[in-house]
Each structure stands twice: as structure tokens, then as C-alpha cells.
Amino acid sequence: MSEGLPLVRCSGAARTYGKGPTATVALQATYCEVFAGQRIGLVGPSGSGKSTLLHLMAGLDDPTVGDVSWPAIGTRDELRPGRVAVIFQGPSLLPPLTVLENTSLPLVIGGMTDKDAREVAHTALRTLDLDVLADKLPEEISGGQAQRVAVARALAGEPTLILADEPTGQLDRASGAAVVEVLLGASEHAGSALLISTHDMTVAERLPERWEMHSGEIQTDTREAQWSR
Amino acid sequence: MVALSWLRGLVTHRPTRPLATALGVAVGVALIASIGTFLSSTNSKMTHRAIARVSIDWQVEAQPGASPADLLSKVSTFPGVTRALAVQFAGSPSFTATTQGSTQTTGAARVLGLPAGYATAFPGELRLLSGSLSGVLVAQQTASNLHVVPGSTVTIARPGTTPTNVTVAGVVDLPYADSLFQHVGAPPGAQAQAPPDNVLLLPQSTFNQVEAPILAKRPELIKTQIHASLSHALANSPSAAFDDVVSRARNLESRLTGTGLVGDNLGTALDTARQDALYAQILFLFLGVPGAILAGLVTALIASAGADRRRRDSALLRTRGASTRTLVRIALAETVFAGVIGVLAGLGAALLIGKSSFGTASFGAGTVSAVLWALGAAIVGLLIAAGSIALPALRDARSLTVAGQRRQIGRTARGPLWARYGLDFIFLAIAGFIYWQASQNGYQLVLAPEGVAQVSVNWYALLAPVLGWIGAGLLVYRLADLVLSRGRIPLTGALRPLAGELAPTVASTMSRQRRLLSRAVALVALTAAFAGSTSVFNSTYRAQAEADARLSNGADVAVTESPGASVGVAQGIAQLKQIRGVGSVEPLQHRYAYIGADLQDLFGVRPGTITTAGKLQNGWFQGGSAADLMKIIAKDPSAILVSAETVKDYQLHRGDTLNLRLQNGQTKQLTTVPFHYEGVAKEFPTAPKDSFFVANQSYVAAKTGSDAVGSFLVQTDGTNPAVVAKRISSVVGSSAAVTDIVNQRVVVGSNLTAVELSGLTRIELGFALVLAAAATGLALGLGFQERRRTFAIASALGARSRQLGGFVWGESAFVTGGGLVLGAVMAGVLSITLVHVLTGVFDPPPDALSIPWGYLIGVGGAVIATVLLAGIITLRALRRPAIEELRDL
Structure with a gap:
């Protein structure tokens, strides 16, 4: 059990897409909390609701029922840039910007000068051995490299909460392991909470906690219960 | 499948x-x-x-030896002929009339014999000015030369026999005198330059009596024409x-x-x-x-x-x-x-x-x-x-x-092929050369040589605007591309008010999408140029059509006194000013003056007021602006403006004395009046197309002993000229002919006016508006819509609406602003070219372009409004990242 206010709290949060007979329940009423320093592996098959839960926790989507709050961070408007970083499973780099510009973008959005943001971004890219790609466009690098750039972009802002949606899905085993290592190191270094959704058990096993999802519900808690009903 | x-x-x-x-x-x-x-x-x-x-x-003219009756029969029964009447033409050495104790004699004259029902069969051929159509008619200028009115007696000289007298029943205008007195069968160049000045039109029976001795002795002196109307069921x-x-x-x-x-x-x-x-x-x-x-x-x-x-x-x-x-x-x-x-x-x-x-x-x-x-x-x-x-x-x-x-995206290190070969510059250079070359020959687009059955278009001359349009469009692309690729720093500076700290990022984004954006700028510019040049052309055409009508009528309403009437300046103005709707009245003297053996119209003007009252245009004169020349006439009352043809025919130089013979208002005799040639008048309100003089009214009145006015130019106080004309008509009765500009527009409009140019341009302007809005708002909006994913990512990274707005408004401002500014320049050049190239459409040629500010502001407003709408809709949709886009991430 972590101390202090939770970074994010889901209180019966559920998400249904569509209406009427074609409505799809992506996430059942969910109760959970994530505290600073926690490192959680969110596992489950495709369509189990992992991405939906991450989007709700990141404040990118609203629950159709229930509530999501960020007691230790503030309101939804205060989540980004800086406090909560999201790493998506698909290509998420802006096509017209170079790798360096993509990495520095959240920092500039956060108010840093362009020059300072570039320096910080360079450092983040170097951490993942990506600095040689700095001037490339997203379409000029591989999918795996793009995913690692997305990780570097997320870490550059030293966020409080890192939400990674299948960050190793497009990577080979070695690269995937390296990315997880970087994420763990970064979260430990900054004391950030880390939640990685994955269907790769080797990734999940690297994380101290594991939540399993099935049919839109968190099934079991492999560690001690982190949420109350 | x-x-x-x-x-x-x-x-x-x-x-x-x-x-x-x-x-x-x-x-x-x-x-x-x-x-x-x-x-x-x-x-x-x-x-x-x-x-x-x-x-x-x-007009079928009987050839020597032909039987007029037989000819009439053959023409009448020819398929498609709906009506045919025989008209006879005879010559006379002179007409003479004695009025108020003075005798006037004309030069060679023509006498026509008209069959009964002629005026009804060919309406428009005779326009009654005074008196009645039943009986002997005298042409307006002849009436003026002889000082005759209905009831006067005219003596017709007959070759080889004694003169005979006829009594005038009416004074008529012959609107189609040129074709009526044509030399049938002669090529266009061999036709008489002007119709005869002295004409009497007699009823057939009178003609038979008058010309009987000639017919008996010299029948070849009398010609017969069959005047025919055709069925107008044509293609x-x-x-x-x-x-x-x-x-x-x-x-x-x-x-x-x-x-x-x-x-x-x-x-x-x-x-x-x-x-x-x-x-x-x-x-x-x-x-x-x-x-x-x-x-x-x-x-x-x-x-x-x-x-x-x-x-x-x-x-x-x-x-x-x-x-x-x-x-x-x-x-x-x-x-x-x-x-x-x-x-x-x-x-x-x-x-x-x-x-x-x-x-x-x-x-x-x-x-x-x-x-x-x-x-x-x-x-x-x-x-x-x-x-x-x-x-x-x-x-x-x-x-x-x-x-x-x-x-x-793709890196676009090299420009398009056409840009590498400088096709835009080549097109513009060729267009400039052709324009210059064609301008040397007066830019004749429609070639219709006299005597040649086919008319054709000078396609070579058309190349100038076509290549200019394409070249300018490509040049705009090049300029936009140049700014986006080489001008990153100034572009960033320009974007800062819109994008703030994200300006360098927005500039980078725009630079990497420069092909798309340059294409959009070029298209907006071409659309703006299309809308601008079409509307300016249309507006200039309308202005000139109005000027043409005004030139013919002289003013909103023209009151032309009947021949022989002697209305003084003060009397006429006082009478007209009392009529409701009349704003101002400008008297215009109309006299006939002999220069050598030629008779020309002379207009006496009040130089202080005619420039405004007659809405004189500078393009109507040579040797100075309208105001300058009127100042000269005011300063030197003997100054006179003449036609270019007269200058050439009489080898005149500025300052030369010109002795004209004008009729004295008291003695009715021709007196010599000295003038000084000071400038050329090509056009003047109510003046004929060919030769005429413009002189100082007071000087003419003083030298001829009469201030009689030929016509009064009436400007209304804003009341419909047709309404005012009706009121004036009811006051002046048949003593003067009253014409208004509303009807004149219909009468003088060329065939091209019938083209419904206004209808075409209304369509063009409507489409230009739609295209301008589509080229900017729709294209930008759809572009933003297609990039929802990009915006969703930026939003997921924490970009606020204001920051996303930096991307949206930055691109919008560049495309719209760049396109409109460069389009306005293109429109200016194209408008000048269009008006020059299509100069044959204009009569008279315009002094300057007429710019329809209202429409242009409307187009600009519509473009900006659609861009704003597209931007606002995009940003509203981006308040929260598009969920379907995020689900794909």
C-alpha cells in the first residue's frame, strides 16, 4: 500500500462505445488507484479494455459512467504537458516534424523555450541511443525506432505518471526489453508511477505489480489489493 | 466486386x-x-x-431597262419575302425656300417617291419630328438648311425643266439614311461617306407629278428600288x-x-x-x-x-x-x-x-x-x-x-520540373512579348477584313493573357515555396503572434508541407485573380456602356428643340427647372458650320459647367484633359475643338485660325466666324460619330446674333430619368424631342450588350465567389479534417486549443493572406490586360479601370469568413482529442 494521495483514482469508471443494440462495453465499472512510485503491468488479451482504461486514466477520454480523478495532481487540465505522459501503441509521431522536434514538442507546449526544449530532447534521445536520428522525419525511421522516440518524448518531460500502452508491441524482444529497462529506470529515477499495458508476459514479469484484465474488468491483483470497492 | x-x-x-x-x-x-x-x-x-x-x-435596285412592275412582282413572290414596296429616287440640282424674307438654296438634293403605307410597312425608317406624315416630308437637316417648318413651301429645281413647288407637311428624321441612300451593289469602301444633306420625301402621286417631265425626257435619272421585308424565322x-x-x-x-x-x-x-x-x-x-x-x-x-x-x-x-x-x-x-x-x-x-x-x-x-x-x-x-x-x-x-x-510528407529537396526549367518566367516573358507586339497593331482580336465573308480570331494575340495567367500562377507557387523553404526565420517571426512559443514548430510543419501549401496559395491567388479581373472587366464594361448611352443622349434627359425653333438659354432653363425631378439644366447650342465645302455639326458649350453637366471623360479628347480643354475655351472664347479627321484633312496645327461659315440668327445669311484650333474632340455628348466642332457658346452667340439652343441636357435630382422625361414631354409638347438615358441604353447598346454580358458576369462572379470560398475554406477545412490524427496527437501531448490554433491559423493566414495579396496583384495586371485585349468590346474605350470595391470586399470577406469558419470548426472539434483517432494510436 502506497502512502499519500493517489495520482489517479477510478471510481466505478466504465466506458461504452456507441448506443443502442450496437453499443460495445469496453470497460466495466472499475475501481482502482495508482500511487507515486508504483510500477504496474496491465495485462490481458486484445479487446480486454487495457487501452480504454489507460485513456481514462490519462484524461484523454471520459467515462460514460463513474468518475476518474487525479487527487495528487489536480484537474484534468493540469495533467499535460509534464505531469502525465502517454505512450501509445501505434505510430504517434507528428509526420511533418523531425525526431528532435517531435521529442521537444511537449516541452515547448509546456512553455519551455525552443532552444532549451531541444537540448532536453537531445538528452532524452541520447538516453535511448536515438540521437543519430534527431534530424530524421518519422517516415524515414522504422516503426520500432518511432516507438522508442515516443518513449523518449514521454520521458523528456520527467512526468509523475507514465502510462504506456503496449510500448513494446512493435519492437523485437531485445529492443522491447531495453525500452522497459529505460522506462523502469526513468520512473525509479524520478519517482514516477509507471503503468504499462501489455500482452507480453515477459514484459509484465519485469514489473513488481500486475493487474489482469478480461472483458473490460480487472480480474485479479497479483500483489496486494490497490483499490477499494 | x-x-x-x-x-x-x-x-x-x-x-x-x-x-x-x-x-x-x-x-x-x-x-x-x-x-x-x-x-x-x-x-x-x-x-x-x-x-x-x-x-x-x-433594297433591290432595278437595273437599266428593267421593268419596275415586273421587278416588284418577282421580289414580292420570292420565298420568304413578306412585304415589298417600290420606292423611286430622283435627283435635283437644288431646293429653295423663302422664309421671313430670306431665301435659302441648298446644293444637290434627292427626291424620293414613297408609296402609300410605306411608313407603316417600314416602321422606324421615318421618324416624325413635327407636322404630319401625310404629305410632303422634309429631312431634319434639310429643314434646318432651308429654315422650313410644316406649311412652308419648297421649290424643287428640275434638270431640263422648270422648278416646281411643294408644301411641307412634316419634318422627319431618317435614322437609317446611310442604308437608305446606299449605292446598291458597290463594295463597302465605295459607299458614300455620308448620306445626302438635302432630301424631300414625296407621296407617290406627288412624285409622279413632280418627276413626270424628267421621266418623259430622261428616265435614266429616276431609279426604282423595291424595299422588302423578309420572314424573320431565321436560325x-x-x-x-x-x-x-x-x-x-x-x-x-x-x-x-x-x-x-x-x-x-x-x-x-x-x-x-x-x-x-x-x-x-x-x-x-x-x-x-x-x-x-x-x-x-x-x-x-x-x-x-x-x-x-x-x-x-x-x-x-x-x-x-x-x-x-x-x-x-x-x-x-x-x-x-x-x-x-x-x-x-x-x-x-x-x-x-x-x-x-x-x-x-x-x-x-x-x-x-x-x-x-x-x-x-x-x-x-x-x-x-x-x-x-x-x-x-x-x-x-x-x-x-x-x-x-x-x-x-517526404522531403522536397528539389522543386518541380517546371520550376527547375523556369517555365513560369518563360511563360511570362512570352506573354509580355506577344502583348507588346499585338499592342503595336491595336490588339485586333476579331479579324473581319472588309469584303471577306469569314471572320476569324487572332489566336496568337490570345496567347498573351493565357500564358500570362498560367505563368503568374506558377510564379505565385514559386514565391510561396521560396518563403516556406528559405524564409523559415522571417516566417517564424510572422507566425509568433498567432502561434506564440510554438511558432518555430508551426514554421517547420508548414515548411515540410510546402508543396501542399504552395499549391493552395497559388490556387487562392488564381481564384482571387479570376474574381478580381472578371469583376473589374465587368464593372469597366458597364461603366463604358453607361458612358456610351450618356454620350448618345448627352445627359439623364435630353430636350432637343425642333428645327426652326429658337429657344433662348434663359427661357429654356427657366421652363425646365420648374419641372419636378429636374436637378440641373445645361444648354447646348447646335449649329451647322461650313468648313470649306463640308458641313459639320457645331456644339456651343458653357465651358464652366459642361465638364460636370455632360460628365465629360478625358478619353474623349486629345491635347489635354476634358477640364484643361474647357479651361482653354473659357479663357480664349475663339478656341475650338475639332475632330481628328478634320485636323488631318485640313492640315491643322494647334493655334491655327479656322474660318467657319455659320448662319446669322438675324439675317439668316452665312457669316464667316474666326476660331482657333486648340484641341481634338473624338466624342461629345449628342455629337455624331464622325466630324463635329466644340466651341464657346457665348462666342458663337455673339458672332451669330443668336443664343438659340439646340438641346438642353437635363440631370435629374435622382428621380428616374424616364419619369422626368415624361413630365418634360407633357410640358414641352411636340415643340421638342425628349429622350432619356433609360431608353437610350436599350437603343445604343451594341450587339454585345445583347450578349447579356451582365448575365454572364453574374454567373462568373457567383462562381468566382464559390471557388474562392472553396479554394480556401473548404480546402483548408478538409485538410485539417484529414490531419485530425496529427492534432489528436498534439492534443494528447498537452497542446491547448490556443496552441493547436497556432497550427490552424498559421496555415490559414499564410494560404489566405499570401493568396489574396498575390492574387490582387495578378488581378490588377490581368484586368489591365483583359480590358486592353478586349478593347473591341468597349465603345468608347475606357479612361481607367472601374473597380467594383463592394464585390471585391465581398469576395475577400467571404474567403476570410470561410477560412475562419473552417478554423473554428476544426478547433471546436479538437477541444478533446478525436476518440476514434486516439483509439487508432
Whole structure:
């Protein structure tokens, strides 16, 4: 059990897409909390609701029922840039910007000068051995490299909460392991909470906690219960 | 099958994509089909107008030895002739009249014998000014020369016998004197320069009495003409009607076997109309084709907004095993769908436009023509759809790999091929050269040499504006590309007010999308130039048509005193000023003055007020502006303005003394009055097209002992001139002829006015507005829509609406601002070129361009409004990241 206010709290949060007979329940009423320093592996098959839960926790989507709050961070408007970083499973780099510009973008959005943001971004890219790609466009690098750039972009802002949606899905085993290592190191270094959704058990096993999802519900808690009903 | 399934999915889930293309196709099709309707309506109106302007369709002149009765019979029974009457022409050495104790004698004169019912059979040939049409009629100028009025006696000198007297019943104007007194059978260059000054028109019985001695002794001195009217059920096209009438005239001549020659007035009028029809086609080229091309380009731009998604879709299909053929089929299915919907919508819109603007819902003059226009418009529509969807898809399917099709940006280190070869500069240089060269010859676009049956277009001269338009469009692309690729630092600075700290990022984004943005800037500029130049041309044309009408009528209302009337300045002004609706009254003296043996009109003006009252234009004069020359006349009352022809004929130099002979108002004798030649008047209110003088009214009055005014130019106080004219008519009665500018516009309008140019330009201006809005708002909006994913990512990274706005407004400002500014420059140059190139349309030529600020501000406003709307809608949609986009991330 972590101390202090939770970074994010889901209180019966559920998400249904569509209406009427074609409505799809992506996430059942969910109760959970994530505290600073926690490192959680969110596992489950495709369509189990992992991405939906991450989007709700990141404040990118609203629950159709229930509530999501960020007691230790503030309101939804205060989540980004800086406090909560999201790493998506698909290509998420802006096509017209170079790798360096993509990495520095959240920092500039956060108010840093362009020059300072570039320096910080360079450092983040170097951490993942990506600095040689700095001037490339997203379409000029591989999918795996793009995913690692997305990780570097997320870490550059030293966020409080890192939400990674299948960050190793497009990577080979070695690269995937390296990315997880970087994420763990970064979260430990900054004391950030880390939640990685994955269907790769080797990734999940690297994380101290594991939540399993099935049919839109968190099934079991492999560690001690982190949420109350 | 795959193609159909794909199409079904596209229509169900992404209907905006094919529908936006269909909309562009519809605009292009509607524009072309509307122009078809315009040309159909125009041709028909030109033909009818040409017919309406002819009083006597054919003048068949009996040749020596021919029997007039036989000729009349043959002409009357010729197919298509609806009425024929025999008119006789005789000559007289002079007419003489004695009035108020003074005797006037004219020079050589003509006497006509008119059969009963002539005035009714050929309405318009005789315009009664005073008296009655029953009896002996005297032409207006003859009445002036002899000082006769109805009731006066005129003595007709007869060669070889004693003179005889006739009593004048009425004074008439002969509006078609040129054709009435034509030399039948002579080529155009051999016709008399002016109709005879002295003419008496006698009833047939009187003519027979007067000319009986001549007929007995020298019958060859009396000519007979058969004046005929034809059935006017002619082809709508002036050219076809011309061919028909001319061949019928030839046929009649062949049937007459040398006993008669046909003076084909109707053919001559239709010949002019077919030249105007050719001008109408050129107008179509200038005003219609660029619009259709723009519609195609705008559609391509709109379609290209979805090109990335289309490429990604293709890449996905490729990975699922789709062959190139399948991809092509899918693209063709989308093309056909968008094309057919667009064509149907466009043709429907054109029918509605045609009905409302031209009163016709047909695309052509006849069935074949209508089908061809509709088919042509449909083919153009399908080509636009193919060029926008099928062609890029085909190119991609054949040349790109799956990885390549996924690419969205691509580095654009090298410019397009045309830019590397400087095609824009080459086009502009050639256009400039042709313009200069053609200007040396007065820019004759429609070539209609006298005596040549065919009229043709100088296509070479047309190349100047065409190449100029293309070259300028390419140059705009080059400039926009240059700013985006080389001007990153100033661009960042310019974007800072909109994008704040994100300005460098926005500048980078724009720079990497510079091909798309440069294309959009060029298109906005071309659209703005199209809208601008069309509206300026239209406005200038309208202004000149108004000037032409004003030139003919002189003012809102012109009150022309009857010959012989002697109305003084003060008396006339006092009488007219009392009438409700009259704003100002300007007296204009009208006299006849002899220069050598030539008789010309002389206009006496008040130099202090005529510039404003007559709305004189500088282009009507040479040797100074209108105001300058009037100042000279005011300062030196003996100063006179003459026609260029007179200057040439009499070898005049500025300051030369010009002795004119004018009639003294008291003695009625001609007296010599000295003037000084000080400038050239090419046009003047109420003046004839050929030679005339303009002099100081007070000087003329002093030297001739009479301040009698020929006409009063009345400007209304804003009341409809036709209404004021009616009121004046009821006051002055038959003592003066009252004409108003409202009716004059109809009378003097050239055939090209009948072209319904206003209808064409209304369509053009409407389409220009739609295209301008589509080129900016729709293209930008769809582009933003296609980049929702990019914005969703930026939003997920924490970008606020204001920061996303930096991207949206930065691009919008660059495309709209750059396009409008460069488009305005293009519009300025194109307008000058258009007015110069189409100078044949203008009569008189304009002094300066007339700029319709209201419309231009409206277009600019519409463009900015659609851009703002597109931006606001985009940003509202981005308040929260698009969930479907995030689910793909």
C-alpha cells in the first residue's frame, strides 16, 4: 500500500462505445488507484479494455459512467504537458516534424523555450541511443525506432505518471526489453508511477505489480489489493 | 466486386471524401453548362437584335431597262419575302425656300417617291419630328438648311425643266439614311461617306407629278428600288442566319437575271452580329475557361486533402494482397461515383441558373448543340474527377511501394520540373512579348477584313493573357515555396503572434508541407485573380456602356428643340427647372458650320459647367484633359475643338485660325466666324460619330446674333430619368424631342450588350465567389479534417486549443493572406490586360479601370469568413482529442 494521495483514482469508471443494440462495453465499472512510485503491468488479451482504461486514466477520454480523478495532481487540465505522459501503441509521431522536434514538442507546449526544449530532447534521445536520428522525419525511421522516440518524448518531460500502452508491441524482444529497462529506470529515477499495458508476459514479469484484465474488468491483483470497492 | 464493397464502405463511413470531390465536379460542370446556356441565349438575342435594328431588309435596285412592275412582282413572290414596296429616287440640282424674307438654296438634293403605307410597312425608317406624315416630308437637316417648318413651301429645281413647288407637311428624321441612300451593289469602301444633306420625301402621286417631265425626257435619272421585308424565322446563330440571308439574296439576284441588284441590309447587320458572336466566344474563353480550369484545380486540391489517407488505405489493401489492378479499379469506382454525382448535380444547377439568369433552360441554341454542351460539360466533369482521384491513385499504385504509400510528407529537396526549367518566367516573358507586339497593331482580336465573308480570331494575340495567367500562377507557387523553404526565420517571426512559443514548430510543419501549401496559395491567388479581373472587366464594361448611352443622349434627359425653333438659354432653363425631378439644366447650342465645302455639326458649350453637366471623360479628347480643354475655351472664347479627321484633312496645327461659315440668327445669311484650333474632340455628348466642332457658346452667340439652343441636357435630382422625361414631354409638347438615358441604353447598346454580358458576369462572379470560398475554406477545412490524427496527437501531448490554433491559423493566414495579396496583384495586371485585349468590346474605350470595391470586399470577406469558419470548426472539434483517432494510436 502506497502512502499519500493517489495520482489517479477510478471510481466505478466504465466506458461504452456507441448506443443502442450496437453499443460495445469496453470497460466495466472499475475501481482502482495508482500511487507515486508504483510500477504496474496491465495485462490481458486484445479487446480486454487495457487501452480504454489507460485513456481514462490519462484524461484523454471520459467515462460514460463513474468518475476518474487525479487527487495528487489536480484537474484534468493540469495533467499535460509534464505531469502525465502517454505512450501509445501505434505510430504517434507528428509526420511533418523531425525526431528532435517531435521529442521537444511537449516541452515547448509546456512553455519551455525552443532552444532549451531541444537540448532536453537531445538528452532524452541520447538516453535511448536515438540521437543519430534527431534530424530524421518519422517516415524515414522504422516503426520500432518511432516507438522508442515516443518513449523518449514521454520521458523528456520527467512526468509523475507514465502510462504506456503496449510500448513494446512493435519492437523485437531485445529492443522491447531495453525500452522497459529505460522506462523502469526513468520512473525509479524520478519517482514516477509507471503503468504499462501489455500482452507480453515477459514484459509484465519485469514489473513488481500486475493487474489482469478480461472483458473490460480487472480480474485479479497479483500483489496486494490497490483499490477499494 | 472488391471495388463495389470498397465504394459502399466509403459512402457509408466516409461520405465527405467522395462528396467533396463531387461538389468540385458539380461546380465545374455547372459553370461550363451555364456558359453553354449563355452562348445559346446570346446567339439568339444577337440575331434577333440584329434583325430588329434593320428597317428595310433588302433594297433591290432595278437595273437599266428593267421593268419596275415586273421587278416588284418577282421580289414580292420570292420565298420568304413578306412585304415589298417600290420606292423611286430622283435627283435635283437644288431646293429653295423663302422664309421671313430670306431665301435659302441648298446644293444637290434627292427626291424620293414613297408609296402609300410605306411608313407603316417600314416602321422606324421615318421618324416624325413635327407636322404630319401625310404629305410632303422634309429631312431634319434639310429643314434646318432651308429654315422650313410644316406649311412652308419648297421649290424643287428640275434638270431640263422648270422648278416646281411643294408644301411641307412634316419634318422627319431618317435614322437609317446611310442604308437608305446606299449605292446598291458597290463594295463597302465605295459607299458614300455620308448620306445626302438635302432630301424631300414625296407621296407617290406627288412624285409622279413632280418627276413626270424628267421621266418623259430622261428616265435614266429616276431609279426604282423595291424595299422588302423578309420572314424573320431565321436560325438562332448569327452566323447561320447570315449565311441563310446572304445565300437567299444571291438566289434572288440569280432569279432576277440581271434586272435587279440586292442591297442586303439584313445580311450586313447579321455580319456585324456574327463578329460580336465571335467576341462572345472569346469572352467565354477569357471568362469561362479559367473558371472551369479553376474548378478542376480546386477539386484536385480538395481531393488531395484526402490523398494521404487514400495512400494509407491503398498501402493497407496492398498488404492484404490487393493487386495494382484492384487498386486502380477501386480508384476508378470512386472516380465514377464522384464524377456521376457531380455531373448530375452540375447539370441540374446549370439548368436552374440558365432559367433564372437567361430565361432558358437549354444548354445550346438547338437540340444538337444542347446535347453537345451537356456532353462536353459532363466529359469535363468526369475528367476533373479522374484528374483528382483516379490519376493520383493510378500514379501511386504503379510507382509507390507499400512503404512509399504510407509516406505522408517526404522531403522536397528539389522543386518541380517546371520550376527547375523556369517555365513560369518563360511563360511570362512570352506573354509580355506577344502583348507588346499585338499592342503595336491595336490588339485586333476579331479579324473581319472588309469584303471577306469569314471572320476569324487572332489566336496568337490570345496567347498573351493565357500564358500570362498560367505563368503568374506558377510564379505565385514559386514565391510561396521560396518563403516556406528559405524564409523559415522571417516566417517564424510572422507566425509568433498567432502561434506564440510554438511558432518555430508551426514554421517547420508548414515548411515540410510546402508543396501542399504552395499549391493552395497559388490556387487562392488564381481564384482571387479570376474574381478580381472578371469583376473589374465587368464593372469597366458597364461603366463604358453607361458612358456610351450618356454620350448618345448627352445627359439623364435630353430636350432637343425642333428645327426652326429658337429657344433662348434663359427661357429654356427657366421652363425646365420648374419641372419636378429636374436637378440641373445645361444648354447646348447646335449649329451647322461650313468648313470649306463640308458641313459639320457645331456644339456651343458653357465651358464652366459642361465638364460636370455632360460628365465629360478625358478619353474623349486629345491635347489635354476634358477640364484643361474647357479651361482653354473659357479663357480664349475663339478656341475650338475639332475632330481628328478634320485636323488631318485640313492640315491643322494647334493655334491655327479656322474660318467657319455659320448662319446669322438675324439675317439668316452665312457669316464667316474666326476660331482657333486648340484641341481634338473624338466624342461629345449628342455629337455624331464622325466630324463635329466644340466651341464657346457665348462666342458663337455673339458672332451669330443668336443664343438659340439646340438641346438642353437635363440631370435629374435622382428621380428616374424616364419619369422626368415624361413630365418634360407633357410640358414641352411636340415643340421638342425628349429622350432619356433609360431608353437610350436599350437603343445604343451594341450587339454585345445583347450578349447579356451582365448575365454572364453574374454567373462568373457567383462562381468566382464559390471557388474562392472553396479554394480556401473548404480546402483548408478538409485538410485539417484529414490531419485530425496529427492534432489528436498534439492534443494528447498537452497542446491547448490556443496552441493547436497556432497550427490552424498559421496555415490559414499564410494560404489566405499570401493568396489574396498575390492574387490582387495578378488581378490588377490581368484586368489591365483583359480590358486592353478586349478593347473591341468597349465603345468608347475606357479612361481607367472601374473597380467594383463592394464585390471585391465581398469576395475577400467571404474567403476570410470561410477560412475562419473552417478554423473554428476544426478547433471546436479538437477541444478533446478525436476518440476514434486516439483509439487508432
